[in-house]
């Protein structure tokens with residue numbers, strides 16, 4: 001692929017553009033909001049100047065409800081040889097594409113399984129899709145060249161393609177993305193009116209559980225509208241489990257010993273089933289989850305602390321698999337959690353202590 005146009009330079013569009021640009025693809029940036037395209041260009045995602053003649057691929061990174069109309073528009077202007085989108089739902093946009101009488105042989109639906117709770121080009125990252133799956137939903141009339149171009153896009157972004165039908169995709173993401181998003185919001189909304197002192201105790205658990213609830217409500221209404229029945233069915237099942245949890249907890253709070261035993265069994269079973277479900281989530285690139293240990297390091301709130309910590313960690317020769325920073329409310333300090341392979345924990349801890357770090 002030599003050239004591409006990204007239509008919609010928000011979080012996902014700019015991340016695609018940054019990844020393609022880094023691989024030497026000439027990327028043109030378009031957005032209904034010219035400031036968004038300019039910001040994306042200033043971040044090195046491509047150029048705002050229009051192309052002369054069709055580019056190899058147009059990537060539509062606009063809200064799901066706009067995919068059909070935007071595709072009709074960009075095809076009418078013959079912007080590209082091939083077209084794809086990144087919308088989080090696939091059946092609805094496909095129906096819109098048909099109702100707008102677009103050229104379906106040159107269009108393939110797509111959905112990268114990566115993102116974030118922040119919108120816009122400033123939140124974009126070139127490595128957003130690395131090691132993630134990217135669903136492609138070709139239909140019988142998708143041309144082989146279009147499928148191949150989309151596969152090249154996925155490879156250039158460092159992702160792994162998964163080919164699926166639109167309906168199967170929507171059922172799957174209803175389970176692994178859309179319902180979890182709604183549940184995260186429902187958990188987070190308990191905090192809205194809660195006492196400040198209670199909220200100030202929020203630790204990593206609730207932060208992890210509710211991170212996605214920070215997403216744009218308008219985008220998510222759009223996504224949930226296009227997959228409403230699937231999500232409602234899953235929520236109904238979840239409501240049955242919630243009922244069981246309440247029954248179990250009421251029994252646990254009873255004075256009667258036998259009833260408490262019953263409650264214990266019910267709650268334990270729910271927790272065990274949850275743990276089993278969680279265990280089925282694969283790690284990066286579809287490999288089974290690797291168990292890492294976390295090394296906690298206290299850092300002060302001075303400039304350069306994180307950079308110095310990473311340099312010392314790097315010198316220890318231990319590979320840092322993941323990093324999480326926890327700020328303590330009201331204190332000029334933070335706790336950095338470095339995830340490393342179980343066998344490397346001691347090496348890292350000793351190296352950091354030797355360099356004067358306070359390791360927990």
Ligand SMILES: NC(=O)c1ccc[n+]([C@@H]2O[C@H](COP(=O)([O-])OP(=O)(O)OC[C@H]3O[C@@H](n4cnc5c(N)ncnc54)[C@H](O)[C@@H]3O)[C@@H](O)[C@H]2O)c1
Pocket residue numbers: 007008009010011012013030031032033036061062063064066070086087088089111112113114115116117118119120121216219223
């Ligand atoms: N946010 C995520 O985590 C995530 C992950 C995977 C896929 N997606 C999908 O990616 C798409 C974009 O989401 P996002 O998070 O990047 O949103 P975003 O709000 O960050 O970006 C959307 C951009 O589209 C632009 N836009 C809107 N209408 C347009 C039009 N008619 N023509 C040109 N530009 C237009 C907006 O101005 C905005 O800059 C959505 O379809 C979403 O479902 C999102």
Ligand SMILES: O=C(O)C(=O)C[C@]1(C(=O)O)C=C[C@@H](O)C=C1
Pocket residue numbers: 087088112113114115116117176177178212
């Ligand atoms: O916020 C994130 O980390 C995400 O990856 C977001 C997430 C997801 O639920 O996994 C959300 C919507 C998408 O369509 C794809 C990815």
